[in-house]
């Protein structure tokens with residue numbers, strides 16, 4: 001085991017663990033954004049940074065391997081300031097209205113994106129080009145999770161990637177073609193990992209537009225997909241006796257949160273009248 005200190009507390013973690021794992025072991029909440037426990041960390045957001053004794057720069061805790069004797073501080077003024085700035089820059093450039101977790105952290109770190117004025121650099125038209133899901137890149141924080149699961153982390157379809165640089169960087173299909181003309185196979189795994197609602201089921205998007213989307217009235221029920229013999233766990237999100245979206249638990253041994261088009265979008269056959 002590796003022994004190190006987090007905020008003055010001694011913790012032990014397995015070899016290969018990260019500083020984020022050590023923080024979790026110490027019971028310290030860090031605010032990861034681009035990190036997902038089932039995917040290889042990419043270090044895109046820098047929101048999980050911590051202060052490491054002897055290191056000049058703050059280090060992303062999701063990427064940095066734990067080493068014996070390290071002294072980590074997660075709540076110093078420097079760390080809080082850095083996280084606050086990341087949250088403010090995101091909030092001033094991106095629409096976070098459907099990202100409750102990000103807004104919760106903004107409150108914790110006293111982030112005030114409005115002090116930068118109405119920037120909204122990511123603003124662009126909603127993409128509605130198929131019946132299953134919509135893409136609203138005005139809400140995209142470029143965490144790369146969708147690109148990863150569409151590619152080598154799950155689906156190996158490579159329908160989307162980051163195009164452009166700097167302020168022009170955005171998630172795009174090849175040559176920005178509409179989804180039906182792209183390589184997309186509508187597995188919806190990108191929707192499942194998107195932390196901001198930039199990718200959303202058409203049903204959710206429509207209900208939000210109508211003002212009828214109400215998560216407090218929704219129930220979540222796990223079941224096994226009925227389409228084939230793999231045995232994927234589906235979590236059915238139900239409102240007013242209707243399946244409004246389908247996810248799968250990240251910690252499920254069979255799916256690791258991933259589904260195919262039938263599991264993700266096919267369950268609504270139960271509502272058919274004949």
Ligand code: SF4
Pocket residue numbers: 146149150155157158159160183184185186187188189190191
């Ligand atoms: S639905 Fe699946 S194939 Fe299509 S872009 Fe998303 S992850 Fe890629």
Ligand code: SF4
Pocket residue numbers: 139140141142143144145146147171190193194195196197198199
């Ligand atoms: S669309 Fe969602 S998952 Fe993809 S990069 Fe943007 S915020 Fe992340």
Ligand code: FES
Pocket residue numbers: 031032033034035042043044045046047048049060061062063
């Ligand atoms: S969560 Fe660690 S860099 Fe994004």
